[in-house]
Amino acid sequence: MDFALIAAAHAQTAQQAANAAPKMDPLHHFQVVNYINIAPLGFDISISNSVLWMWIVVAVVFGLFRYALRNPSLVPGRMQSVAEAGYLFVDNMINEIIGHEGKKFFPIVFTLFFFVLFCNWTGLIPGSFTVTSQLIVTGTLALAIFVFCIFLGAYHHGWKFLGFFVPHGLPPALLPLMVPIEIISFLARPVSLSVRLFANMTAGHTVLGVLFFFTATMAWFGAWLPFGFTVVFTGMEIFIGFIQAYIFTILTCVYINDSLHMH
Amino acid sequence: MIASAHASAGGAAASSGLPQFEPSVFGSQIFWTVVSFFLLMMLLKKYVLPAIINILDSRASRISDDLQKAEQARKEGERLLTNYQGQLVAARQVAAQTLEEARQESARQRDQALEELNKELAKKKNAALIEIEQAKQKAMEEVRGAAVELSMLVAEKLIVQSIGQDNARRMVDEAVKQLGESPRLH
Secondary structure, rough: OOOHHHHHHHHHHHHHHHHHHHOOOOHHHHOOOOEEEEOOOOOOEEEHHHOOOOOHHHHHHHHHHHHHHHOOOOOOOHHHHHHHHHHHHHHHHHHHOOOOHHHHHHHHHHHHHHHHHHHHHHOOOOOOOHHOHHHHHHHHHHHHHHHHHHHHHHHHHHHHHHHHHOOOOOOOOHHHHHHHHHHHHHHHHHHHHHHHHHHHHHHHHHHHHHHHHHHHHHHHHHHHHHHHHHHHHHHHHHHHHHHHHHHHHHHHHHHHHHHHHHO | OOOHHHHHHHHHHHHHHHHOOOOOHHHHHHHHHHHHHHHHHHHHHHHHHHHHHHHHHHHHHHHHHHHHHHHHHHHHHHHHHHHHHOOOOHHHHHHHHHHEEEEEEHHHHHHHHHHHHHHHHHHHHHHHHHHHHHHHHHHHHHHHHHHHHHHHHHHHHHHHOOHHHHHHHHHHHHHHHHHHHHHHOO
């Protein structure tokens, strides 16, 4: 009887200790919290931390460009050089992938690149929110691009755009196999586009969250190791943020090009 | 809908895995993603892209202008160089020509001076010869005159005092001897 009581007491203290210990919650960063609930006519347009950081990104991108170009000169200053480099970077991308016709899509591609890039980067600021870690955000962008490309293809080629699903130079016998594959790969485009970005951002920030948790909870002589990793990984995340924005944008260019020229 | 949003904010994450899959917050995010994106696009299109395009274009035109000017300056330089080289060659030719002319002129002057000198000398020589000739003639005439005088004198003496043939001969010899010496003494 004594034994059972002692065991029960031990179990209880262990439970209390477990409850008192800090809980690791690396996904906390991705929690969308509504600050102001707005729902006119039942349509939810509440202001959440995600929405707030979208606005911040818009302000930062616009503000940085305006600041860089506050008095443009023929001999550029540092900020102006960076702004011009950003312009030329997107310009090169469009020229290489779409060609001369790509000029009219420049504002879309340019905005997309810098919106995604700064969503990725502002997410690294401690206490901020990573907009691109929300699948619904990347999904909205990817789906909008997808729909835009379908309309673009239909506008340029009409019904012939359906020929997009029929690869050239294929024996007719293989068509029943290839056409569904082409259709599926086409439909997978927005999924892969959005999931790639969302997963990269989520994974990166989760790792950072875990590392920071260890840094905060370990004894001082052990904490430097995860802390060192957070430093390295933050640098890594800056790079990944750029690469993912680049991939997102370049694939958009590829899709636009497919709609214009088919393949 | 508001209530469901509250519920999700409260801590539904633990039950549904990733918080990103909580559908109650999808609506507002779709809406604001679209709005934010188009807002940013409008802002960039209106206030940023024209500025960048403007500055890039003006720089491109400036560079091509500068290149053109440099090319023109280079051509101008080449033109001037060939020009100066031509002038230099011409100047050298002129100098050589002037030198040659001066040389010829000096040679001509020297020849002329020499010729004049020769003429002068010849003239003087002629004059001297003429003078000598005249002197000779004069001397001859004088000799002739003296001979006549002498012969008159001899004749006179012969007439005045008769002399022997030997005496006469001696006297003539003397006289002739006198005559022969006298013009040279003259």
